[in-house]
Amino acid sequence: MKNLLIAAAALALSAGATLAEPLRMGTEGAYPPYNFVNEKGEVDGFEVELGNELCKRIGAECTWVRNDWDSIIPNLVSSNYDTIMAGMNITDERRKSIAFSDEYTPPPPSAYLALTPDADVTGAVAAQTNTIQAGYVAETGATLIEFATGEEAIAAVRNGEAEAVFADRDFLVPFERDAADLVWVEGQDRVVVGEGLGIGMRQSDTELKARFDAAIAEMRADGSLDAMISKWLGDESMTFAAQAEAGAEN
Template identity: 55%
Template sequence: MKTLILSTAVLALSAGLAMAQTVRMGTEGAYPPYNFINDAGEVDGFEREFGDELCARAELTCEWVTNDWDSIIPNLVSGNYDTIIAGMSINDERDEVIDFTQDYIPPATSSYVALSEDADLGGVVAAQTSTLQSQYISESDATLLEFATADEIITALKSGEADAVFFDTDYLVPIVEESGGELMFIGETVTLGRGTGMGIRESDTELKDKFDAAITSMKEDGSLNEMLIKWFGEGTDTY
């Protein structure tokens, strides 16, 4: 579950959700299987299916909006959409600026991937900018090489710009499996964050309560676990 470090705080505008006709669901659309744009040009993935189900249970009319990852929190706070549902891990820094629902994906691991099992994890390590992975590497002995998107960190590894990449395990698994042995996991996995939740403006307590109730109902009837297994496989952590 992708994680974000907030570099700047933006003052909230009064959103007036009670008057809104539609709840705008903000996502990145570039992070399969959590969220991505399908061949029809529509938001797809686990979070699309999950979010649509939440909206149905909460009796809300929802539409989907995409936004670049590095500005996804400021654009929530400034009112460009009403939620963030984008594989965002809950952490203390973010919690000071926005609110979160309860988690809908348990805390996940991050992993190193390289071209060789002898790769130097203390060398140049690529990570996506504004993530907890990039913060983790910046606080290690390695040299951090940041890129705006997850695709770019893989490209940097294959081109030799980086000795390894460090990113969410769930994102990396299919990439490694489809590489035909070119890429491999090395080193130990690391757990970051407190699970994945929906980001909500702090003023939108009613909306948060509605989504929390819907998430609880999905946990209680087992449908959330079914979705997690559908999109992430039998070995994924569930509730």
């Protein structure tokens, strides 16, 4: 009997050790404050902290995989990782290739940044390739110049290759704040495009999507998601509570 009890205890411990499902979380690591590589060489940022918390709530063990933006969706579909958390806005076009969780931020505003506040945003505009901002610029009729990273798009403004750069406002804020040569284009610093940021998953992973959706809903309800948005994106960023309040007023 004693041996049976020991064996049962060992089995229970073994089962407990395997409860944490391994999940590979794909990110770019080059889009602060959403995701970036810190001084220790580790991925960090809003989405990394949020992703780790969501994994904890669904009983999964996250590991982070860096991938260049322009191939981040194909490598998810090819099963090189299980999710994408990389400042990716939910769009109908992307839904043709992948599934999304419910949004974990309200739609973040985009903005034009330039050397002068009266820059011509109908001229040459830089944007990161395969982003909703690049698509928006193309639809405006401006001359779109695409770059692999957001920082390269900003450099194009400084070297005179583009009149302005169009990107997520939260990404551009440090450049506008800390650089003496870059300013918001007047009246063009809060342009809303997209439906909000979501976790990208393979379309076949319906059960994983349901679990992430439940965890996101739980964090929205207990206020921890809004607190994380304010921590990483700033007090001026739109939270779910502020979105609900604005909706109630309208």
